[in-house]
Amino acid sequence: MALSTHRTTTALLRHLTPAISYLRHISTDSTSTITVETSVPFTGHKIEPPSRSVDTTAQELMSFFRDMALMRRMEIAADSLYKAKLIRGFCHLYDGQEAVAVGMEAAITRKDCIITAYRDHCIFLGRGGTLLESFSELMGRKDGCSKGKGGSMHFYKKEGGFYGGHGIVGAQIPLGCGLAFAQKYKNDENVTFTLYGDGAANQGQLFEALNMAALWDLPAILVCENNHYGMGTAEWRAAKSPAYYKRGDYVPGLKVDGMDALAVKQACRFAKEHALKNGPIILEMDTYRYHGHSMSDPGSTYRTRDEISGVRQERDPIERVRKLLLAYDIANEKELKDIEKEARKQVDEAIAKAKESPLPEPSELFTNVYVKGYGVESFGADRKEIRAALP
């Protein structure tokens, strides 16, 4: 009896399966709210931390997965390109920290500014940069975002509100406060996220800039991407107080699990509201990088492989979103694998295209040193006359 019922049920189900997958596609695109609890609560310094419950949608979670898979793929591909000597110089990879980039993007608009240091490839992608621009720039080709003249540490995207891309540790912090100053000057209700690392957190200019930002209530959010190692020096060996979110003293701070994209999104949204009303706030993203500091650093001389694989197993940002997607039945294993394959394909295509992109012309050596001046040009000793042409 039971058997025949089962067979009937199975037959029924077989007819229904297309319908179910159709339903699932609906829920994949649906914007109905899903509430997720972050794995770790927020810790506040001189501020009431936001709630652990984050509202998200299936669409958003899928976009997190897609974007992070693309970023992870890009960084791993950059690793291979570097070893193949197509990328030279310094190459600082972001894999492991993707949640910070996507979570931040989810909370803000392109009118808000982001400025960061040299670990900038994924944030560039998040701000609207393309894979082609990214790989071309890494390989020093003409189609790069900085025309091949910047390199890995100098990715910029003006239209996307991405202000770089800076090589000197900590120098981007005053720049970021300057961006916030301009936003306050123009009264345009936008904020600036200034990212720096746990190594840069010991720079004097951070505290100078923080003082000014707090003094003038600038809409600046200082985000410490604490991956616990300043190149080869662990945070406890470099900082007397590794509680970076507390080091603002008079400036409120929030400690966030930086491997959880939803927690990052919640914190950034909270910080944006705060900054627009009350001035600067510090966010400490507790994150981790799988690669070494840069491609010249194996990354295993100052930490154990067990530690790295431990974090990868327990806290990997992409795995976390994958589990969420599976748990809420937004997608199945195969679909997610397809997305990762698609990411790989996109990256491979972009690399192939970037390899075809030509190197910059020799004349490009001298372009963009100065902006062509105000109608008056001086050409040196063989200049025939000084001309002032009104533009």
Place this chain on the structure above:
Amino acid sequence: MAAMLHTIGVASPVASGGVFPDHQSNKFAVSSLHSLPMIRSEARSNLSSLHESYRAGKLIAKAVATKGENAAASGASKPGHELLLFEALREGLEEEMERDPRVCVIGEDVGHYGGSYKVTKGLAPKFGDLRVLDTPIAENSFTGMGIGAAMTGLRPVIEGMNMGFLLLAFNQISDNCGMLHYTSGGQFTIPAVIRGPGGVGRQLGAEHSQRLESYFQSIPGIQLVACSTPYNAKGLMKAAIRSENPVVLFEHVLLYNLKERIPDEEYVLNLEEAEMVRPGEHVTILTYSRMRYHVMQAVKTLVNKGYDPEVIDIRSLKPFDLYTIGNSVKKTHRVLIVEECMRTGGIGASLTAAINENFHDYLDAQIICLSSQDVPTPYAGTLEEWTVVQPPQIVAAVEQLCHSNGRISCN
């Protein structure tokens, strides 16, 4: 001077309040940007009239005196108005701030205090605390902040209370100010002006008497200019603010009280141009900033002795105006450089190299470069005097140059 200017309609100022008003928040409409009244350099055609005016003995201003004795001689009928150099700087700054709401001032004690050399006096009450920003003592960061603001389109004028303090901001000036336009592939322009007084003052001590032009000159992407008279101070200030490139404007502590009559009409000077101070035939003397006045003092003695030196205030320290300088060298065949930088790695050293490379064939004698001694500026008055170039040394150098072939070859 007035004869050389085209009459220019003054650009209508953009209304401005303390904080940039809401309704204009995304429209930095500066319609008058394109009607910039730029002085056309008519140096060549007006050389003769200049020559005549100098023959008549009308030197503009002298040394470090607080009273310009020639101002009265110019006569009350002359057009224009008289003011001191720091007032000229302020006038230029104020006009630009009225014209373009994106121009703002950032520095220590520029607002409520009015500026330690009074260059920004009265601007904070007029434009508000946000546009004339008093910063804490954090050169590295507020210079960085100014540059960050410039990346978004603001046009900050960053003041170093003394140029020497900007050494703390060297990273920001070199990497971010100078190089960002290049490393971003042209995406960002940094239309910032960095200005402040430098140079050897009156017993200010070693750290407050530094000449930073020599340290900054290698930085790619920035322009360096040095002002020396109220006329060129105002013109260069305005040009620097309007330039899309980062400009470092070097003022001198001892020149702030120079008085001169400047035109009422609006004018802007060319940042890359040198100024012909005194045309001549025998020797080219290249100088800038305060040394201009030591040179002019020496010129009085030289003229009495029968020499006819040509004095050029190079004004543009980076890039050099090799056109004007080259034409002068072709005429006189002898070059004397008088500068306040130190001998090693100074502006004079670079200029010597540039002239040797470009005009070697026109030189009849080795270039003489008179610079300050390679020592920290001492406090004691007499010692300080000996670190910088004094007029008798300039006279001796010219005599040496003109007699270098073993015969008096300057007549």
